[in-house]
Structure formats: C-alpha cells, structure tokens
Amino acid sequence: MATLYVVATPIGNLGDFSNRAVEILNHVDQIACEDTRTSNVLLKQYKIHKPTFSFHQHNEHQKVEHMMNLLESGLNIAIISDAGMPGISDPGFLAVRAAHQNGYRVEVIPGPDALTTALAASGLPSDRFIFEGFLPPKKGRQSRIKSISDSEITTIIYESPHKLVRFLESLHQMNSSDRWVCVARELTKKFEELNRGKLSDVLTDYKKRESIKGEIVVVIAGKNYDE
Numbered sequence: 001m002a003t004l005y006v007v008a009t010p011i012g013n014l015g016d017f018s019n020r021a022v023e024i025l026n027h028v029d030q031i032a033c034e035d036t037r038t039s040n041v042l043l044k045q046y047k048i049h050k051p052t053f054s055f056h057q058h059n060e061h062q063k064v065e066h067m068m069n070l071l072e073s074g075l076n077i078a079i080i081s082d083a084g085m086p087g088i089s090d091p092g093f094l095a096v097r098a099a100h101q102n103g104y105r106v107e108v109i110p111g112p113d114a115l116t117t118a119l120a121a122s123g124l125p126s127d128r129f130i131f132e133g134f135l136p137p138k139k140g141r142q143s144r145i146k147s148i149s150d151s152e153i154t155t156i157i158y159e160s161p162h163k164l165v166r167f168l169e170s171l172h173q174m175n176s177s178d179r180w181v182c183v184a185r186e187l188t189k190k191f192e193e194l195n196r197g198k199l200s201d202v203l204t205d206y207k208k209r210e211s212i213k214g215e216i217v218v219v220i221a222g223k224n225y226d227e
Contacts, residue, residue, distance in 0.1 A: 002071040004099040005078040006092060008085045008111025011215070012188035014045055016112045022046050024109050029075040032067060034091055038082045055079060060091045064098050071104045083215075084113040089133040089158055114187055115156055118217035121194055122182035125225060129154040135167070142170065149174035152222040161212040168203040171220070180221040186214035 032055035033039035086092030182196040
C-alpha cells in the first residue's frame with residue numbers, strides 16, 4: 001500500500017535533520033514542498049535527489065487531489081514544510097485527512113518544531129498548554145487576545161516581528177502587565193534569543209529596539225502563575 005509520509009524539517013539548524021528523515025526522503029517517489037526553492041537547500045545539503053512539487057496554503061486544496069492520484073498509482077509521497085512539522089500552522093492537514101479517508105497509510109517522521117522547542121526553553125508551566133498558532137490579522141484578533149489574557153494555563157502563539165509589539169501592548173492593556181512571558185526568537189539559529197520576564201518589562205525592552213527580526217514564538221504563562 002502506498003504511504004504518505006509527513007516529515008519534520010529543521011526550524012533553523014540543518015544539523016537537526018534526523019537520519020530517518022533523510023532515509024525516508026531518499027525512499028519516496030516524490031516530495032511535496034511548501035516552497036521548492038527553500039526545500040532544495042535542505043535536499044541538496046543531504047544529497048536527496050527526488051522530484052518535488054509545490055504544496056502551500058494557496059494551492060493546498062488543488063494539490064490534495066493530485067497527491068491522492070499519485071498514491072492511487074502506487075507512489076509513496078512525502079510532505080515537508082519550510083521548517084518544522086507539516087500540518088502545524090503549515091500546509092498538511094488536508095492531505096493527511098484525505099489519505100486517511102481514502103485508506104492510504106500515513107506515517108509521521110518526527111523532528112524539531114518551534115512550538116515545543118519554545119515551550120521547553122521558556123521555563124514556564126508545560127503540564128497543560130494551549131496552542132493558538134498565528135492570530136487572525138484583523139477580525140477576531142482582539143477576542144483571541146482577550147481569551148489568552150483570561151486563560152489560567154500556558155498559551156503559545158506564533159507572531160511576525162512587525163506585529164510583536166502590538167500583540168504585547170494589547171495583552172498589556174488587558175490587565176496582564178504582570179503576566180510571565182517568554183519571547184523566543186530565531187530558535188536554533190545563530191542569533192537565537194530568549195527574552196523572559198514580566199510582560200511589562202519584556203514589552204519595554206522591545207519598544208526600545210530600532211527593529212525586530214526573525215521567526216518568533218511567544219509563550220504566555222497562565223494568569224495566576226507567579227515565581
């Protein structure tokens with residue numbers, strides 16, 4: 001039976017790619033990539049020479065049918081995203097669901113992801129947590145932030161650099177100035193940074209900076225947590 005492989009890729013440091021992931025990508029017939037140009041850097045690094053095709057948020061619905069046709073013909077397919085685990089705030093969910101619905105085997109090759117890496121590094125409670133992914137850009141954004149402010153368990157979000165201060169300010173305005181947070185930036189990369197402390201202090205720090213760059217994960221402790 002043909003198999004759909006969901007393969008995690010490094011979130012920064014290429015050395016985090018597992019031997020098993022390399023073995024699987026060398027085994028499959030084709031690789032679905034969020035961005036073929038980005039993925040080619042990784043594939044060349046590990047001397048993986050397989051046909052690739054694009055599979056991103058703008059063509060995911062159309063490409064799922066194509067992937068099911070490939071599986072039906074007996075080909076093994078892998079999905080990789082630009083970084084981390086496909087399907088987690090990245091394309092992948094629709095293809096995995098379709099594979100299950102059509103009776104094909106699904107196998108996940110685990111690896112690094114920004115969500116659990118940031119949580120483990122934060123030193124904030126990790127026994128229970130909520131993952132919000134990327135917040136809506138406009139409609140519904142404030143209600144989601146209000147939900148985070150009211151939550152008694154740790155919440156994790158992905159945020160873009162140009163929206164970070166705005167998010168922290170919104171949370172601060174909802175009587176969360178003393179909330180413990182950890183902003184993880186550029187995880188596993190050369191300029192990795194963990195900015196941990198009370199929300200008011202972390203916000204003040206970022207407001208002083210001329211610019212903020214890189215991939216960002218924000219971990220927010222529950223409202224009753226203190227150290």
